[in-house]
Amino acid sequence: MQHLIDIAQAACEAALKAGADCADVSVREAASRSVDLEIGEVKNSEVSISSGLSVRAFSRGACGWASASRLDLADARGAGEDAAALARAADPDPDFIDLPTGGAEAEIAGLYDEAVSGISLHDLVEFLAPEIDAIRAKAPGAIISGGADAGYGAYVYVSSKGHVVTNRGSNVSCGIAAAVRRGDDVGMYHDWEFARTLDRFNPAGIGDAAVDEALNLLGSRPGPSAELPIVFGYDASRGALSSLIGAIDAEEIQRGRSFMAGMVGKRVASEAITLTDDPFIPGGAGSSATDGEGVPHRKWVLVDRGILTTYLHDSYTAGKDGVANTAHSTRGGRSATNVIPTLGSRTQAELIAEIEEGIFVRSAHIAVNDATGDFSQVIDFGYKIERGELAYPLKETMISGSYLDLLAAIDAVSSDYREKPGMIMPAIRASKVRVIGR
Amino acid sequence: MRDILLAVRDTAAAKGVKFADARGVTTERTYISRQDGRADRMSKQQSQGIGVRVLKGGSWGFAVTNVVTRDSALGCLDEAISAASLTTPKVDVELAKAPAIEAVARSEYEKDPREISSQVKMDVLRAHESEALRVAGSKAANTIVTLSDSVTRTLVCNTDGTVVDHEQVRVNIACRLVAAEGGVRQSAYEIKARVAGWEAIEAVEPDELSVLAATKALRLLSARKAPAGVFPVVLHPTVVGVFIHEAFGHNAEADLVLAGESILEGKLQSLVASPLVNVVDDATLPKLWGSYDYDSEGLPAARRQIIKDGVLVGFMHNLESAGRMGVEPNGSGRADGYAARPIVRMSNTIMEAGETPVEEMIAGIDHGILMEDGRWGYVFCQKGQYTLNAGGGRMIRNGELAEPVRDVCMVGMVLETLHNVDAVSQEFELAWGGGTCGKNGQGMPVSGGGPFVRVADMVVGGQDS
Numbered sequence: 001m002q003h004l005i006d007i008a009q010a011a012c013e014a015a016l017k018a019g020a021d022c023a024d025v026s027v028r029e030a031a032s033r034s035v036d037l038e039i040g041e042v043k044n045s046e047v048s049i050s051s052g053l054s055v056r057a058f059s060r061g062a063c064g065w066a067s068a069s070r071l072d073l074a075d076a077r078g079a080g081e082d083a084a085a086l087a088r089a090a091d092p093d094p095d096f097i098d099l100p101t102g103g104a105e106a107e108i109a110g111l112y113d114e115a116v117s118g119i120s121l122h123d124l125v126e127f128l129a130p131e132i133d134a135i136r137a138k139a140p141g142a143i144i145s146g147g148a149d150a151g152y153g154a155y156v157y158v159s160s161k162g163h164v165v166t167n168r169g170s171n172v173s174c175g176i177a178a179a180v181r182r183g184d185d186v187g188m189y190h191d192w193e194f195a196r197t198l199d200r201f202n203p204a205g206i207g208d209a210a211v212d213e214a215l216n217l218l219g220s221r222p223g224p225s226a227e228l229p230i231v232f233g234y235d236a237s238r239g240a241l242s243s244l245i246g247a248i249d250a251e252e253i254q255r256g257r258s259f260m261a262g263m264v265g266k267r268v269a270s271e272a273i274t275l276t277d278d279p280f281i282p283g284g285a286g287s288s289a290t291d292g293e294g295v296p297h298r299k300w301v302l303v304d305r306g307i308l309t310t311y312l313h314d315s316y317t318a319g320k321d322g323v324a325n326t327a328h329s330t331r332g333g334r335s336a337t338n339v340i341p342t343l344g345s346r347t348q349a350e351l352i353a354e355i356e357e358g359i360f361v362r363s364a365h366i367a368v369n370d371a372t373g374d375f376s377q378v379i380d381f382g383y384k385i386e387r388g389e390l391a392y393p394l395k396e397t398m399i400s401g402s403y404l405d406l407l408a409a410i411d412a413v414s415s416d417y418r419e420k421p422g423m424i425m426p427a428i429r430a431s432k433v434r435v436i437g438r
Numbered sequence: 439m440r441d442i443l444l445a446v447r448d449t450a451a452a453k454g455v456k457f458a459d460a461r462g463v464t465t466e467r468t469y470i471s472r473q474d475g476r477a478d479r480m481s482k483q484q485s486q487g488i489g490v491r492v493l494k495g496g497s498w499g500f501a502v503t504n505v506v507t508r509d510s511a512l513g514c515l516d517e518a519i520s521a522a523s524l525t526t527p528k529v530d531v532e533l534a535k536a537p538a539i540e541a542v543a544r545s546e547y548e549k550d551p552r553e554i555s556s557q558v559k560m561d562v563l564r565a566h567e568s569e570a571l572r573v574a575g576s577k578a579a580n581t582i583v584t585l586s587d588s589v590t591r592t593l594v595c596n597t598d599g600t601v602v603d604h605e606q607v608r609v610n611i612a613c614r615l616v617a618a619e620g621g622v623r624q625s626a627y628e629i630k631a632r633v634a635g636w637e638a639i640e641a642v643e644p645d646e647l648s649v650l651a652a653t654k655a656l657r658l659l660s661a662r663k664a665p666a667g668v669f670p671v672v673l674h675p676t677v678v679g680v681f682i683h684e685a686f687g688h689n690a691e692a693d694l695v696l697a698g699e700s701i702l703e704g705k706l707q708s709l710v711a712s713p714l715v716n717v718v719d720d721a722t723l724p725k726l727w728g729s730y731d732y733d734s735e736g737l738p739a740a741r742r743q744i745i746k747d748g749v750l751v752g753f754m755h756n757l758e759s760a761g762r763m764g765v766e767p768n769g770s771g772r773a774d775g776y777a778a779r780p781i782v783r784m785s786n787t788i789m790e791a792g793e794t795p796v797e798e799m800i801a802g803i804d805h806g807i808l809m810e811d812g813r814w815g816y817v818f819c820q821k822g823q824y825t826l827n828a829g830g831g832r833m834i835r836n837g838e839l840a841e842p843v844r845d846v847c848m849v850g851m852v853l854e855t856l857h858n859v860d861a862v863s864q865e866f867e868l869a870w871g872g873g874t875c876g877k878n879g880q881g882m883p884v885s886g887g888g889p890f891v892r893v894a895d896m897v898v899g900g901q902d903s
Contacts, residue, residue, distance in 0.1 A: 035524070036878075038697045041496075045521035047514075048502040048777060052485075065481035069504045075484075086480035089556040093476060121524050143698035143820065179699070179820040186701075186821045222897070225667065255474065256579030257616050259623060367814075367827070369845055371616055371625040374663070376847030376899040378825040380818065395823055396849050398899030400666055436666045436899045 001154055001166050004029060007076045008158035011055045014080030015160075019088055020057035020064075022099050022160045023080065024293065026331060027053045029071065030153030031117070035124045037176075040132045040144035045121045056331065057083035061096030064089070065332075097319035102163040103296045110283030110421075113197035116170035117152045124148040127174050131207030135178045138211045143181070146190070148174035148203075157294045165294040171285075172201045178211040182218055187393070189213035189363075189381060195421055196283045213362065213381075216393065223384055223397035223437035229358040230399065230433045231351050231385070234418035234425045239365030241275065241341065241428070243403060244268065247370065248308065249334045250317035259373030259404070260308070268308045269407035272344060272428075275303040277328075279337035284422025286338040292331030300326060302336065306408075312336060338422035344413035348427035351412050353388040359399070359435055360385050368403045376400040397437045406430055439464070439488075439593055440603070442511045446490055447595040450515055457493040457533055458518070459596035460511065461734060462486075463776035466552065467588040472563040474580060480556060487776035490514040493758075494522035496531045502777045534760035534767040536737060538599025543731040545606045546724070547635025551587035554636045559585050562611070562639060569644035570615050573652040577659065579618040583648060585611050585639065594736040602736035608632070608727075608883065609639050610872045613648040617655035624661075624844065626654035626811075626829065631727040631872025631885075638725070654811065658830055661842035664900030665833075670806035671848065671896045672799055675867035677812035677828050678888030682717060683787045683875065684815035685824035685852045690719075690744045690752075691770075691782040691877075692759035694819055701822040701853060705750050711856035713748040714792050721769060721785035727872040727885040728785035734773040735780050742768045748856075756782050774880035781878055789888035792862025796890045799861045801837040807898060808832040808839060809846050822852045847899045855893055863890035 008025040015023035029051045036044050053076055054067040064086025066079040127148050135142050152170035157163070177190035191206035191213075232240045252258035260268070279297035281287050290296055293315055301309055313321070314329030328334040352360060362381040369375065379397045383390040409430040417426035443460040450458035467483040487504035488511050499521030501514035563583045570581050587609045595601045610631035617624050628651040632638035673681060689700040702710065711717075721739035723729050730739050735757050743751050753759070756771030759782055771780035800808065811829035818824075827847045833840040868887035875884040 041529075042525040043496075043697075044498045044500060044779065045524045046500040046502070046779070047517045047521055049504070050502070050777060051504060062477075063479055065479065067481070067483045067485075069485035069487060070506075079484075082482050086482060086556065089560070090478065090480045091476040091560075093478060121521055125525060145697060145699060181820075188818065188820050255616075256618060256623075257625065369625075371623045372845065374845050374901050376664075376827070376845055376901065378823070378847075378849040378899070380823075395821075396851065396897050398666075398825075398847065398849050398897060400847070400899045400901050402901070434666060434901070436897060438668055438897060 001156065004154060004156040005158065005164060007053060007071050007073060008156050010073050011053060011076035011080040012158050012160055014077040015055055015057040015084045018081040018084035019059060020084040021059055023055060023057040023083065024099055024157065024159035025053060025055050027071065027156045028153055030151060032149060032151035033119065033121050033124060034147060034149035035121055036147030037128065037145050040136065042125055053079060055079045055083040057087040058096060059084065059087035061093030062087050062090035095320040096316060099159050099161050100293050100295045100315040100325060101161050102165065102294050105289040105296050106280055108280055108282060108287050108289055110197050111287060112168040113170045115198040116150050116172055119150040119172060124150065127203050128176065131176050131203060134207035135211040139178065139180045139215060142211060143179040144176065146174065146176035159294060163294045165290050167288065171196050172198060174203050176206050176210050178214040180214045180218060185218055187214040187216065187218035189217060194285060200283055200421060217381060220393040220395035223359065223394045223435055225436050227432050228435050229355050229429060229431050230361060231358065231427055231429045232361045233348060233427050235363040236361040237428045238423065238425050243366050243368040244407060245336050245339055247368065248311045250311035250313045250321065251334065252370065253311055254317060254320060258370055263308050264310060266308060267306045268404060269303060269306040270410045271305045272410050272413050273303055273306050273407065274301065274342035276301050276340045277336045278340055281338050281422045284338040286422050288337065291327040292329040295325060295327040295329065297327050297337065340424045341413055341426055343415050343417065343426055345415050346412060347416045348414040351414055351427055351429045352385055355385045355388060358385040360390055373403045375403050397435065399433050399435055401434050406433055409433065439506060442506065442508050443593055443595045445508055446511045446515050447597055449512055450492065451597045453519065455492050455494060455519060455597065457597055458491065459594060459735065460488060460490045461592060461594045461776060462488045463590065463592050465588060465590045465775065467586065469584065469586045470559050470563060471582055471584045472560065472567055473582045477560045477563065488514060489776045489779065490518045491779055492518040492522045493531060493533065495526050496529045497522050497525060498779065500779045531758055532761045533757040536598065536757060536767055539736055540601050541732065542603045545633050545731060547607045549636035551607065551609055551636045552589060566613060566644050566648040570613060570648035570652040573649050574615060574617055574656060577617045577619050577656060578615060579623065580616040581613065583613045592734065594734065596736060600736040602732045604732045606633060606730060607635055609634060609636065611639050611642055611647060613651045615651045615655045617659055619659050622659055624655050624658035626651045626658065629871040631870065632725045633727065633729050634725045657842055658844045661830055661844040663902045664831065664843040664846040664898060665902045666900040667898060668895050669898050670803050671893050672806065672808045672834065673891045673893065674808065674810040675888045675890060676869060677809045677826060678789050678891050679869045679886035680812035680815045681826055682789045682888060683784060683884060683886050685817050686717065686856065687719065687784045687787045688817055689819050689852065690754055692753035692755045692763060693782040695753055696759055696762055700819050702750060708750055709748050710750045710853055711745055711748040712859040714862045715745055715748050715856055715859055716790040717745040718743050718790065719754055719784050719787045723786050726786045726868060727883050733769045733771045735771040737767055737769040737771065740768045754782050754784060756780055772882055774882055778880045781880065783877065783882050784875060784884050786884065787886040789891065791864055791866035791889045794861045794863055796863040796865050799863060799890060799892045800834055800839060803834045804836060806834040807843065807846060808834055817852060823849065824852050825849045845901065848896045849899065850896055858894045859891055860894055861892040865889055
């Protein structure tokens with residue numbers, strides 16, 4: 001780790017020496033292994049070692065960036081000088097105040113596992129093998145694709161404020177997709193597993209889950225055109241809510257680009273929706289002690305019973321608005337960490353059972369127009385609900401409307417959920433959404 | 439770099455591998471953005487590294503390093519050999535036989551963008567921004583004008599004797615403008631991108647970039663929401679470009695066909711579209727964003743006919759897919775930098791012009807929609823279901839263009855849509871914007887184009903009843 005710190009500090013010092021008012025540097029070094037499948041057999045196996053550094057220099061508030069892929073002192077100093085020169089060439093920015101300082105950092109367990117570095121390509125194949133067998137047992141001839149990968153690395157952040165952050169991370173994941181063909185009819189689905197540490201990694205069952213759903217999705221037909229209740233299932237709710245988090249980036253608001261402008265303290269969803277950003281979940285996919293500018297993370301309730309409490313800020317946007325830095329910097333952007341919905345009191349099955357006619361979305365995201373807040377989205381994988389049960393799978397069926405209207409129409413969050421590290425995925429139900437079919 | 443890659447190649451041959459290639463890629467990229475009256479971000483990126491690929495039986499091994507030394511590269515070769523030996527697939531792969539190519543190529547440009555000062559670049563951005571703000575006036579909520587250029591040098595050597603040294607220079611300039619009025623907010627985006635030098639940026643007039651973005655955003659402010667339902671639609675060439683790439687083109691990538699992941703599997707020489715439909719993928723069009731001289735396997739770029747008079751006549755291939763299908767390779771193996779392996783990719787995917795004047799196509803519709811300003815789309819290849827998003831369009835009433843609409847999204851089954859094409863216009867546009875296609879985590883510059891196309895009935899997911 002010390003060699004990464006030395007390189008970062010060399011780049012930072014070079015930027016200051018070249019005339020920058022302040023600067024920060026991130027350095028990463030990582031390794032990964034991966035395999036991927038073609039028709040259920042290993043087709044490609046990869047081994048990769050990567051590294052990179054990125055220097056951000058400021059002059060009169062203007063920002064210059066320079067990056068390099070090789071980690072040596074000469075390249076680091078060169079990047080520092082380049083960043084400073086670019087910052088001096090850019091226009092001054094009076095909204096920039098200063099780089100942030102650090103603070104006490106939380107200890108978060110389960111983000112790095114030395115054992116991941118010992119995962120071989122053969123181990124990755126072994127993770128996938130029983131899942132492939134499971135698919136073949138239920139659907140001989142199914143087209144099986146997917147893969148597995150394991151990666152680990154080190155990261156260093158250094159700033160001219162004297163701030164140094166170091167951390168290590170690891171991850172292991174695999175995903176598998178099954179496609180079942182019956183003449184021209186195709187049912188397809190996928191499932192996945194992810195963990196930061198090997199002891200929490202358990203891909204068993206993803207093959208069954210993929211093939212079972214692929215078989216269920218055979219025989220799809222267009223849905224109706226009507227305003228109907230919709231249940232976003234475990235695999236769909238995260239996608240349905242992620243556009244809300246994406247729309248509260250403070251810079252998007254400050255620049256006048258987002259439909260969420262002026263909404264802090266106001267209702268953006270029904271009372272059923274409470275979303276907490278928790279960076280401290282042990283082993284969480286988005287967990288980390290600090291943000292991209294080395295500012296200690298904290299836990300935020302972003303949406304409290306439907307009321308938006310804050311935008312996502314970094315040091316620049318917080319300074320510009322004169323508000324507290326929420327420590328959501330990705331050093332170049334802003335993002336939440338682990339967004340956890342508060343659960344409701346009834347199960348997904350109960351939410352479906354209460355619907356006479358409606359739609360169950362198995363998997364889809366909602367692409368919202370950032371400026372207008374409107375959406376128009378195909379249901380990638382879903383079912384028609386009739387008399388409280390899944391009646392038939394859908395194709396060529398869309399949903400559309402105002403995203404804020406959709407969030408306001410959410411009348412329930414399920415009590416049960418799917419869980420992955422740092423992710424709690426319940427079902428959510430909206431009472432009325434426009435559905436367009438043939 | 440060359441000596442290192444040749445050493446890898448020769449060592450691979452000495453070790454008796456069936457096939458190996460070593461690819462060294464060096465990239466320099468600069469980016470400037472000007473936003474709300476200030477050049478607020480300037481960046482410079484440099485990267486360099488080597489990827490080594492080995493085929494053994496039917497499996498590939500691939501290893502990557504950004505330490506450009508002989509020892510590191512030879513270490514990659516050992517890793518790649520070991521990775522390729524991991525399993526023994528049932529299918530033994532024979533690559534297509536391609537002649538050994540020794541070439542040095544450089545994309546055509548007059549002015550090296552690396553030699554243009556930051557000040558000159560900022561002046562260009564300022565001029566475009568100024569014109570956009572003049573048009574949008576007080577309705578401009580936000581403008582971003584960006585300029586990006588890159589110089590990428592790729593050296594590929596393989597055990598069949600190919601040694602290709604290929605440099606490509608790319609430039610693009612883009613403008614996004616958000617307009618707001620009375621609680622309504624709309625955005626529009628325009629980009630001009632070329633495989634060319636700084637001279638291509640100098641040639642871009644504000645009227646075709648920032649003024650156009652401002653004009654579109656202002657028009658969308660007064661546009662009504664698109665209707666929901668099933669309609670006859672006319673697709674503007676920009677929407678056809680997205681459709682033919684996203685909905686159809688990915689299905690014609692031979693690696694997906696071989697993997698059983700394409701709806702076109704088993705349909706070669708079959709009617710897959712209306713006889714009015716002709717589709718090519720052409721990597722040789724001068725300066726178009728998806729063009730190149732040599733692919734990442736060292737094969738020359740080519741024009742590939744995919745659909746001829748509605749009949750599927752070919753796919754895009756790399757060395758492996760061509761070998762497995764017993765056809766000639768056609769230079770479609772592209773990799774996103776040294777750390778990615780070459781896979782089958784599109785370049786400039788184009789539906790060719792037909793014979794119907796666009797006015798005649800529109801005149802034949804009582805109540806429909808003209809979809810304009812193609813933005814994005816995606817497809818599930820095995821299922822054949824796709825979706826397309828257009829920034830706006832016009833209603834068609836009684837055979838004439840009527841009021842503007844916004845946010846038009848549609849869904850369909852790709853082969854049904856292709857069969858339901860009932861008119862293709864004689865008007866034709868190449869897309870001079872720069873797109874990035876994603877596949878297997880790799881982004882690749884692509885472009886396309888097409889005529890106006892009429893489809894009998896499409897599900898349109900608008901926001902109005």
